[in-house]
Amino acid sequence: MSESIPQHAGPPLLHDPAPDFRARTTMGDRSLADYRGGWLLLFSHPADFTPVCTSEFIAFSRAAGRFEALGCALLALSVDSLFSHFAWIRSIHAQFGVKVPFPIVEDPSMAIARAYGMIAPQAPDASMVRAAFVIDPAGTIRAISWYPMTTGRNVEELLRLLAALQTTDAHDVSTPEGWQPGDDVILPPELTPEAAFGPQDQGGDWYFRTGPLPKKARGRSR
Structure with a gap:
């Protein structure tokens, strides 16, 4: 389970420090601080085995090398348990021949989702956990996107956004x-x-x- 995360007055906004956390993932324990010094795309899902999210996992997996070429790691998050995560990625591999190459954080208490403002403090479920955060090497949030449960995210647009941010920073x-x-x-x-x-x-x-x-x-x- 994720460790306790300091609660803020409101959800983080652009140019705020990304809330740190340490939690179990499908690739061992991960902390946000582990990614300091490189770019990170943190993207969340309301539940495992949802068809829209499955399509996104397939697309992110196939584009993982392109994110890596831009110096950006991928980190997924779902409120389901680690056991559910493993069952989901096993199904994706069996049904679509795709291995998920990035960690998936478990957040059953929704503590990380709440810290990132993905759901309201008293929300009864995780239906709004459909956000993507682009975090720069200093740990600062540089872009945020939100999608409803019915509409898949565009991985090409996220790659374009990342390249644009890096270009504007460098030049x-x-x-x-x-x-x-x-x-x-x-x-x-x-x-x-x-x-x-x-x-x-x-x-x-x-x-x-x-x-x-x-x-x-x-x-x-x-």
Whole structure:
């Protein structure tokens, strides 16, 4: 079972420290602190053996190498027991030929789910435990997404989001709608009168400039 977790006044928000915990998983005990120094995607499920979540586990398992290439570990969480987790991943392997390569945390007391604001303090069940948290190497929450029980998450979008966060961190730029690695980025505006009132690029303005990553930044590592 998970160890006691300090309770906060409200759910964690973007740029808050991710609540730490230590709990049993399908790959031994894990603590959030174990992942410090690398990126982490923590994604939760309301129960094992649910069809939507099963489809996601298959997709996450098949994309695990792509997350690893971005320096990001995967960590799943469900309120069911460790015994149920093992039965579920055994079924996934038997029925779909997919081995789940990441740990699944057991949270039968819903203590971790409550600490992350996935369910209200007095909620009677775990139907809202359908969240994904992108946590950076410093242990800070950088993105949060929520999905209902009826709708599967998009693993490709989570990979895109992770790559975008890493790009903006490394190069001091922003990414536009639908950005993909290799696309043009949004460059910082030049906050000078000359830039604001001078000639503008076609299709843009001083506050909205797009282009390739600056040459001096392209060789930086994440």
